Amino acid sequence: MTMSTCASSPFDHPKADIILRSADGVDFCVFKLFLTLASPFFETMFELPQPADGTDNDTKDGLPVIPVQEDSKTLDTFLRFCYPSTLAEDPLLESLADILAILGAARKYSLDLIERKVCQALVNPKILEAEPLRCFAIARNARLKHETITAARYTLRQPLIPAWFEEIELITASDLLALLTYHKKCAIAVAPLRADLGWVTNHYGSLNSCKWLVPEVHNPNRPSGGSNDKPTCRCGRSTKLEFILWSSFPVSWWATYMEETFELLRDTPCRDIVKSEAEKTIQKVRGAGCNACSARVKENMEEFSNLLALNVEKATASIELEMPF
Ligand SMILES: [Zn+2]
Known part of the structure; x- marks a missing residue:
């Protein structure tokens, strides 16, 4: 048996009908219905035959356990997006690392609505102002046109040759060349x-x-002192x-x-x-x-x-x- 812990509310509901187990061994007790409504991917996943109760390690407390590749932090965030807002509010996406992880999961599970919300987080001016290059790399990697162009404009605030940043590995040399060319052309246009x-x-x-x-x-020789003198x-x-x-x-x-x-x-x-x-x-x-x-x-x-x-x-x-x- 794998050692596993239980997720926090609302993913610990006693009437939940399936368990998603994160890569780091946290069990999320969830309702199939909410996930099915959020994505056709889950619908297909749940239609696959599940092992019968108690026959092997893939069940817990009588519920089927589905292992997923995401860690518990990412899983928690995207499940909150899937759940109705009366049960779980949409989580705030304030760090680029979270955005990158959720964007990956949203694409993998065909969570279109979540992908749109993540895109909105990517063009949040607060994030763009602080980390335009990282936003650019993430948006470009995900082939998000509007977000890539918006982020490119924000990179003009930074020197032409940027310092190394982690997400640079997400883009190709051609992408970087296109960005540098854009930057240079803007400088030439301003001159x-x-x-x-x-x-x-x-x-x-x-x-x-x-x-x-x-x-x-x-003029020091000009008489001054009159009441109208500025x-x-x-x-x-x-x-x-x-x-x-x-x-x-x-x-x-x-x-x-x-x-x-x-x-x-x-x-x-x-x-x-x-x-x-x-x-x-x-x-x-x-x-x-x-x-x-x-x-x-x-x-x-x-x-x-x-x-x-x-x-x-x-x-x-x-x-x-x-x-x-
Ligand atoms: Zn002056």
Whole structure:
């Protein structure tokens, strides 16, 4: 006799009519009906002749025992999906290892509904943001088109050449090459936004509507102190020709933001870098102590970085992940 333990509620019901024994020796007492309703695979499995009661080791307490290859954790999760929600709530799939195991079981047992739920878990933004490459590999391995493409977009937040990750073994060299090509093409598509600042001038229309960006030069000889005087910007001006707007030199910290952000966009062509660099610039400008810039930098850089982020997304939106499904 194999040593086995009993699963916890609701898989310990005294009126259950069959036992599924996990690979690690846990017995799940379940109702055939729920499993049959969830998958035609189980229906076929239960129609196979079962050994008569008490004739060999394949029964326990008079119930037939069916050994399965899944471990108890995986079995517990997918049985909860099979059971009606009044008896067992759908389990949360929050780790990629769980998703991978359940996806495998769902496919093996033709549990279509569960497969769909697992796919939804795979494009949960929380998981995608934390582990885009692992999501990509799992989705690609399972030939899930929408999920693979979504995950590929999230991988743009990471450097072109990724660090090793466990699920890399799930994809082929061709899959990885397709992902790297996609990433590189996105980076190339973003580069012209720096070379041609038409999107900036189009958005603001004129120098007058973005004085924060091209402030008047501070003149120490100009009399000040009048009640209408706003503080003038004492930050330097960029002298780089590439950042000239309406024939004027913009404030230097903005040019620095542009240079540093576009340098990063070459490796990570995504909106997140645009937003996080803007956040750093806001802190930096406030710390520098120019009254004119400090007062308005947050509002203006939020607007500007949203504009740049939108343009980065537009530039990369038409790039396709070239991969057969
Ligand atoms: Zn300033």
